[in-house]
Amino acid sequence: MFLKSKVIKYGDNINTDVIYPGRYLEITEPEEMAKHAMEDLDENFHEKVREAKIIVAGKNFGCGSSREQAATCLKYAGIDAIIAISFARIFFRNAINKGIVAIECKDAYKIEEGDEIEIDVEGGKIKNISKGEVYHVKPLPPFLLNIIKAGGLIEYMVRK
Numbered sequence: 001m002f003l004k005s006k007v008i009k010y011g012d013n014i015n016t017d018v019i020y021p022g023r024y025l026e027i028t029e030p031e032e033m034a035k036h037a038m039e040d041l042d043e044n045f046h047e048k049v050r051e052a053k054i055i056v057a058g059k060n061f062g063c064g065s066s067r068e069q070a071a072t073c074l075k076y077a078g079i080d081a082i083i084a085i086s087f088a089r090i091f092f093r094n095a096i097n098k099g100i101v102a103i104e105c106k107d108a109y110k111i112e113e114g115d116e117i118e119i120d121v122e123g124g125k126i127k128n129i130s131k132g133e134v135y136h137v138k139p140l141p142p143f144l145l146n147i148i149k150a151g152g153l154i155e156y157m158v159r160k
Contacts, residue, residue: 005053009113015064034076062091099152
């Protein structure tokens with residue numbers, strides 16, 4: 001499985017309240033939720049996501065509340081993958097369960113906004129095409145890859 005895109009870059013401790021603001025928790029339609037993704041953090045997010053389908057971030061991405069709406073809104077906004085130095089545990093699993101590739105990479109800080117990258121999800125490599133660099137990561141285990149390939153946990157369970 002390969003993903004290739006430009007990236008949107010954020011820093012450390014991006015919490016679920018800025019990924020999906022709590023004032024919208026009553027919205028249940030994923031397409032409507034997507035309209036509010038990153039609204040309080042990045043007013044240009046929806047313009048950026050037209051070209052960039054991968055978020056790169058620092059430490060502790062997805063900290064805060066355990067709301068799965070944070071992963072849902074990113075998926076429906078068009079995000080295919082998130083690379084971070086580290087993830088909050090519950091957000092990591094929520095992202096996988098929604099079909100988003102979530103990869104921890106200690107070298108994520110080397111990737112800059114607008115860089116074009118290619119992720120070899122199964123091979124554990126991130127190629128920064130813009131800089132000519134390769135970052136090695138621990139590949140996701142097969143059971144998580146199967147969930148992602150199915151489009152998320154619900155889709156995976158329906159197929160089983």
